[in-house]
Amino acid sequence: MATEQGAKEALMPNPMHQFEIKRLFNWELGGIDASFTNSALFMVLAVVVSSAFLILSVRGRNMIPGRMQSISELLYEFVRNMVRDSTGPKGEKYFPFIFSLFVFILVINMLGMLPLGHYSFTPTSHIIVTFALAALVFVGVTVIGFWKHGIGYLRLFAPSGVPWFMMPIIVPIEVISYISRPVSLSVRLFANMMVGHTLLKVFGGFVGVMGIYGIGPILLMIPFTALEILVAFLQAFVFAVLTSIYLNDALNMHDH
Amino acid sequence: MPPEDDKYSSNKAQNPRTEPHEMQQRLDDVQKRIDKMSPNDEKNLPNMKRVGTTRQSSGRALQVGSDLIAGVVVGGLIGYGLDVWFDTKPLWLIVFFMLGIIAGLANVLRSARILQKEQGELVASGELDLGQDLTEPQDDDEKD
Numbered sequence: 001m002a003t004e005q006g007a008k009e010a011l012m013p014n015p016m017h018q019f020e021i022k023r024l025f026n027w028e029l030g031g032i033d034a035s036f037t038n039s040a041l042f043m044v045l046a047v048v049v050s051s052a053f054l055i056l057s058v059r060g061r062n063m064i065p066g067r068m069q070s071i072s073e074l075l076y077e078f079v080r081n082m083v084r085d086s087t088g089p090k091g092e093k094y095f096p097f098i099f100s101l102f103v104f105i106l107v108i109n110m111l112g113m114l115p116l117g118h119y120s121f122t123p124t125s126h127i128i129v130t131f132a133l134a135a136l137v138f139v140g141v142t143v144i145g146f147w148k149h150g151i152g153y154l155r156l157f158a159p160s161g162v163p164w165f166m167m168p169i170i171v172p173i174e175v176i177s178y179i180s181r182p183v184s185l186s187v188r189l190f191a192n193m194m195v196g197h198t199l200l201k202v203f204g205g206f207v208g209v210m211g212i213y214g215i216g217p218i219l220l221m222i223p224f225t226a227l228e229i230l231v232a233f234l235q236a237f238v239f240a241v242l243t244s245i246y247l248n249d250a251l252n253m254h255d256h
Numbered sequence: 257m258p259p260e261d262d263k264y265s266s267n268k269a270q271n272p273r274t275e276p277h278e279m280q281q282r283l284d285d286v287q288k289r290i291d292k293m294s295p296n297d298e299k300n301l302p303n304m305k306r307v308g309t310t311r312q313s314s315g316r317a318l319q320v321g322s323d324l325i326a327g328v329v330v331g332g333l334i335g336y337g338l339d340v341w342f343d344t345k346p347l348w349l350i351v352f353f354m355l356g357i358i359a360g361l362a363n364v365l366r367s368a369r370i371l372q373k374e375q376g377e378l379v380a381s382g383e384l385d386l387g388q389d390l391t392e393p394q395d396d397d398e399k400d
Binding site for chain 2: 089092093169172173174176177179180181183184187188191192195238241242245
């Protein structure tokens with residue numbers, strides 16, 4: 001069994017190989033390794049692709065939109081409704097940020113689904129990338145909260161209607177819950193992307209090993225790929241929804 | 257539709273630069289007119305509404321897991337930090353670990369409720385594992 005497995009191992013590509021960071025060119029910035037990697041390349045690509053698409057597709061400004069313009073408008077309205085529903089009129093100002101965040105993550109996830117062989121890469125399958133995004137949201141929301149409510153923002157940690165003797169327990173729990181937001185936000189996106197991609201690669205590995213019976217895993221991979229595209233969309237959406245929910249907490253504290 | 261369109265486009269031509277609240281007012285205006293023309297129009301974004309119908313339990317596990325783990329990890333780290341600071345080795349770690357578990361569970365409940373609501377709206381038609389409780393059951397031919 002063990003030797004058989006060893007022989008098969010050679011046929012199967014390592015499912016974790018796709019997450020490898022490769023340096024495209026080296027760059028040292030004040031003693032810090034700021035090399036341009038494939039991860040950075042895909043993030044730049046996502047910015048370029050999404051900006052180019054959104055700018056070019058609405059350039060016509062037609063009253064009756066064409067196909068491309070419809071996609072952009074659909075995307076815009078979709079995020080807009082979501083932001084308006086969860087933050088109300090006060091959140092209107094922050095819509096551009098949430099829209100950018102959503103489109104950025106969505107395009108990164110979708111670019112990661114492109115079958116580019118060894119060049120294929122999904123930055124959101126690295127927790128440091130998702131954590132950076134989540135930390136940006138966390139710091140931003142906290143700053144907005146203190147800016148709007150001053151020191152009163154701390155009341156967020158002491159929900160009304162809780163008897164005073166429960167406070168020593170409730171307050172630490174609320175604080176932990178608040179601090180854990182960026183962690184859960186980043187872990188959710190990262191775990192979903194990484195697990196899905198690994199699963200697909202493992203199935204892909206089976207195809208080579210099983211010879212003619214490889215048709216089985218291929219058939220299985222079709223729905224899984226569809227599911228993965230769905231997850232790529234849904235996770236970008238979930239990230240944006242939770243961001244606007246957190247923003248709502250900071251803007252309209254009484255809702256909490 | 258055409259006369260309404262004309263009104264809107266001429267309006268737009270008169271003042272191309274508008275403040276956000278004006279914009280909001282105008283958009284609400286337009287929305288009201290659209291609603292008047294097509295009452296009970298639930299068919300916006302037909303494709304997006306079906307997103308998530310095939311959501312699997314593995315996705316739900318990750319959803320719940322990340323919240324729970326985040327609470328426990330943050331609680332544990334705070335406890336460990338306090339222990340290092342005050343040199344009271346296991347005391348705060350134990351206390352905050354337990355608080356972290358509770359906070360994690362609270363996270364799970366909270367974000368489950370949020371996502372259930374949002375995804376329930378997103379998939380107002382069709383079955384959805386995550387949002388079953390809040391989406392009213394509707395007949396859908398595309399159920400498998």
